[in-house]
Amino acid sequence: MVRISIIGLGLIGTSLGMALRSAEASESPLGALEVVGWDRDQRAVKEARGRLAIDREARTLVEAVRDAQIIVVATPVLAIREVFAQLGPLLASGTVVTDVASTKAEVAQWAATLPSGVAYVGGHPMAGKEKAGAKAADPELFNGAIYCLTTGRSTPQAALEAVEAMVRTVGAKPYYIDPEEHDVYVAGISHLPMLLSVGLVEITGRSAAWKEMAALAATGFRDVSRLASGDPEMHRDILLTNRVGLQRWIDEMISFLLEVRDQVDEGDAEDIEALLQRVREQREGWLETRPGLRPGEDAFLHQPEPERRNLLTFRLPRRRS
Amino acid sequence: MVRISIIGLGLIGTSLGMALRSAEASESPLGALEVVGWDRDQRAVKEARGRLAIDREARTLVEAVRDAQIIVVATPVLAIREVFAQLGPLLASGTVVTDVASTKAEVAQWAATLPSGVAYVGGHPMAGKEKAGAKAADPELFNGAIYCLTTGRSTPQAALEAVEAMVRTVGAKPYYIDPEEHDVYVAGISHLPMLLSVGLVEITGRSAAWKEMAALAATGFRDVSRLASGDPEMHRDILLTNRVGLQRWIDEMISFLLEVRDQVDEGDAEDIEALLQRVREQREGWLETRPGLRPGEDAFLHQPEPERRNLLTFRLPRRRS
Incomplete structure (x- = not known):
């Protein structure tokens, strides 16, 4: 026993x-x-x-x-x-x-x-x-x-x-x-997502227009904000005990946002599209092997990819400033 | 007809x-x-x-x-x-x-x-x-x-x-x-979430440790990254035609991340917990009225809140640098 x-x-x-x-x-x-x-x-x-x-x-x-x-x-x-x-x-x-x-x-x-x-x-x-x-x-x-x-x-x-x-x-x-590796990795795939959820709800929620925005928020907002509904005590402790791991990812996220901000400013359609193609493949590849998901957890998301060929309807008018 | x-x-x-x-x-x-x-x-x-x-x-x-x-x-x-x-x-x-x-x-x-x-x-x-x-x-x-x-x-x-x-x-x-209002609001509740999803997948995916991280990524990563699987062409056009709205929210998000970075650095448990309590209430309130969700879309998320009283198990050792 x-x-x-x-x-x-x-x-x-x-x-x-x-x-x-x-x-x-x-x-x-x-x-x-x-x-x-x-x-x-x-x-x-x-x-x-x-x-x-x-x-x-x-x-x-x-x-x-x-x-x-x-x-x-x-x-x-x-x-x-x-x-x-x-x-x-x-x-x-x-x-x-x-x-x-x-x-x-x-x-x-x-x-x-x-x-x-x-x-x-x-x-x-x-x-x-x-x-x-x-x-x-x-x-x-x-x-x-x-x-x-x-x-x-x-x-x-x-x-x-x-x-x-x-x-x-x-x-x-x-x-x-290794404990240190664990903390840096998990900061990227778990604590950063939590912080992004929290940030999304915080900055939209403190906007004077939140009421109007709330009416428009739909499933995208629902999913990306989900982790903001998590246990405040648990999340507080996570943030306070994973300083090093978190800061690395916060810095990377800020760099990323500044990068995209510039690309949008310059109307850099090619780089933006390359980024969007890349992350889609990256995520679909992850869902394909889904090592960290339990059986069934990918079910409602993982549908066969429609053939891209059939979907291209109009060609992009290239827009560069 | x-x-x-x-x-x-x-x-x-x-x-x-x-x-x-x-x-x-x-x-x-x-x-x-x-x-x-x-x-x-x-x-x-x-x-x-x-x-x-x-x-x-x-x-x-x-x-x-x-x-x-x-x-x-x-x-x-x-x-x-x-x-x-x-x-x-x-x-x-x-x-x-x-x-x-x-x-x-x-x-x-x-x-x-x-x-x-x-x-x-x-x-x-x-x-x-x-x-x-x-x-x-x-x-x-x-x-x-x-x-x-x-x-x-x-x-x-x-x-x-x-x-x-x-x-x-x-x-x-x-x-x-109003079209301009629409664009700013939707930038906050739809295009910013998309960009955060994209950023999460991009910065974790370009990390040398992505393979190890991929094994650990679970439902939190799945949900916050969902919009990164969206149509690259559509998302590219959104980013390129909503410059003003987006930049406002990108700037707010960066400020938020810097704010939290400082709070974590200073071990500011009180402000962090207040933030986490606030966003949870904010999001639960939104789910409660869910004006922008179709019937059933909140079903798997919207469960009665467990009574907090029963859950407090240990008191926080206050940690301030």
Whole structure:
């Protein structure tokens, strides 16, 4: 019997509990499991219990981690530091601690404060929703998703294997990556998109004409702005703990916008069209292999491409200033 | 019998034909209709014919517009200028010309070259897909969608009424707006999102680490990048004909990004969280009234908000440099 403790029963913690508990013991590399859950807020614990995410609720952090082989810290990123500090004195040697935070380099530094004998493996499931909390939990959330794992030099093999087994039990695909690389990459494909969504809603929303604009906004606005509906606390922590990664992409985005601004100013039709052709191919190629999408997640977007030949209707009057 | 000619049988032209032809004559304010279609590319005409988008195909532009009461120019924006020039000598006095272009100020200027006696009403249905061409056409595309209409000082009432009747026939909601205002507003809620999608795909795609990043990119990337899969020709024309509107929003976006860059640098948790709370409310409020979304388009996003109270699990350690 392997005991897993989940500290923090929000969307990810609760979904993880549900996925672990619904796994067949005979098919899980961990065998039979017991899931213990704890949250600072007792109402979150009740919600998780009602969703069958945990076998047993703990009243205190001490009770939560007693005899646990694997501890999953599923709190907002900035809270992890304090949770690690509180956990330290409570953990037996050989305990494996992992987390599910969206940034990994800072968390790995905080993990260095855990007692020697306690192993840390960083985790980040590439799955989520813009809705937060136990109520949005879904046992299928991780099924087919990439699950990043980060390790240090001294991470024991057994700890790695334990966390990898947990990841496989919930149907996710382990993906080993360096914490700093993780943060820069994820800043580009996840945190930058979030920031662009936020920026779009912020600058249109503070416009005096927002009411008129709101009437015209349709599916393009809906999709590009989706991540602005995400959990403010989670996103705040992401921004604050991924400074280096983010700034690199913010700078690139600003350069890109200035570039296009000039091209538009100069009526540079050729370069603009080349850019638009390039990004379309790039994105369609990504959707084709869609390594990071779970089955079905591309379904409503991925339709056979109509033949371009048939669609060219009028030739472009070249326009250069 | 009202004859409507559609010039350009791409996604919008073909969808419009299908919607017009599937309308009951008894329920349409226009009464019985005949739809004539023309495209420079005969294969597009065949495709539209196969989809029952047109009653009759024209072999020449002359044939296409003969005896038509309403001419709908549904070509890419930059082609409209040339189409207007070609149409001018062919049109009988009293003919109504409209278009479906995503930008309206430049098109309105080009419309001034149409002979006096020919009325122009600008049109822009706030509906689309990232897939282009007759093959992606859908008679329901306009159902419930906002349909912008722009007019000049001398637009005859009868012309307005004819185009408005056509808009109502396809199930769309007429929305009168000044062409310059239209362009600035639409730049914010439609063309800026497109540019952000394009920028996201461009800067991540040209990164040396794109292959690794591609593996991690998931639904957030998918949604924010969706518009990068759009028709390059259409998007090029939009960028080139909406210079003023776009530049205003590009500048605002750059300011926003610099602002957040500073806040992240300073670890300004409070301002960042206030921003994230604000945009979430802003977007949820928009989804609530969703004036520009067709029925069902918000369905998969619009779920009751979980109660925030239950979700606060850990308190933020304030972090200010």
